[in-house]
Amino acid sequence: MTFNTEFFMKTLFTALRGLPVTMKITALTLLISLPIGFLFAVIRLREKSVSKKLISIYISFIRGTPIVVQVLIIYSMVPSVLAAVFKGFNLPINIFDLNPIIYAYIVFTLNTIATLSEVFRSALSTVDRGQLEAAEAAGLTPIQAYVRIIIPQAMVTAVPNICTTTTNLIKSTSLAFLMTVKDITAVAKVEAAYGYNYIEAYMDIWIIYIVLCTIVELFFKILEKRLRAYKA
């Protein structure tokens, strides 16, 4: 077996250059998805309206289809929609000048909102209804009650699932190369193709993903310990 150790070491550092892109997609996606996911969860729990029905269909669709198909749909749909919008508003933006990372943000945000809203829904339903009633009876407004009483308690159950969502998100970002985003996987693919050193390059990114996910899991473990103070 021919394992090119020199290439392996060199590509490890080359592939790391894609790390900021992977982190950027993960971080921004989470930042947008967390509040929207929470909002969707509250709507699904509290209201019996059309919006609840629509959100349920949206979540079912996202959870029922492969993320790679979602990637392909967004990547084949959004550019032409954006082009039409730019044209409609007479904006002098060429669709081909846009950084494809935008499409990655859209796909992964749509996906993560659905997962997180399920996470928050189950977390919120673990908090006893009496807590909200007691808080309101004590004179807090519904928003105050949520922020000070309900959310801290729900967080304790939500954090392990948010951890799983985050690691899954990091893993999913490896599909961004299909949209010509230059993340870790894309960089490794290009490096590998030069001299047909596929195994070394893919072993490199495998290691990077394992280390990255392990760090994230450690971070959430610490967070979980801190939050346990809220649990009665």
Added chain:
Amino acid sequence: MQVFDYRYIFRYWPEMIPFLGVTFLTVIISVVFGIALGALLAVGKMGKNRVGRILANGYTTVLRCTPSIVLLFVMYYGLPELMIGLFDIDINNLHKGIFVIVTFSLLFAASMSEVMRSAYESIDKGQFEAAVSVGLSPKQAFRRILLPQCFYVALPNFGNAVISLLKEGALGFTIGFIDIMGKTNLIVSSNYGAHSREIYLGLALIYWIISILLEKLLGKAEKVFGKGRRVLKTN
């Protein structure tokens, strides 16, 4: 710019749907191998052997952090090299489905081992003691008393794992495997990318329908196997 033509969503279904067979076959074979390896790992995790525990837990940790596509690539490019290096066997011409099955069996085993372990640990120890005390041998007690209960507890998680396996399986096209996803890609490229939006949307609909059907089936199975079981009433 092309206009969105909804007719294209369904237009290629007759060509795509026959390839569902390939998709299902890979899922079923991966599930079978995944359960076998997963059971082995679960035994390792709960066993007394320290090395076995470390190996089984390490395997799960590593696989949980591995993107499916990366494992697929590592297997596709690495396995032939490994086979030549170790056994001098050339498997470069092997059917691509084999690599897909190997990859997803390995991934499914990792989640399966966790499902089995948590199911086994959820069963009250008293059940085993009671069974043995009425005269069953430990083996009988396991097979007739513990296993059916484990099965019921594990069912929802097993179902979710199968559904996500079905979805992850769509990645096989990246190594040129022709299942329903691969076929769809072929259709798109033979159209020079025209109407790709509609065609991919059609594919998504097929997956969506299957996922919903699987979930329904799972709900039914839970009802059947949960017969006579007293569950906590929740409102």
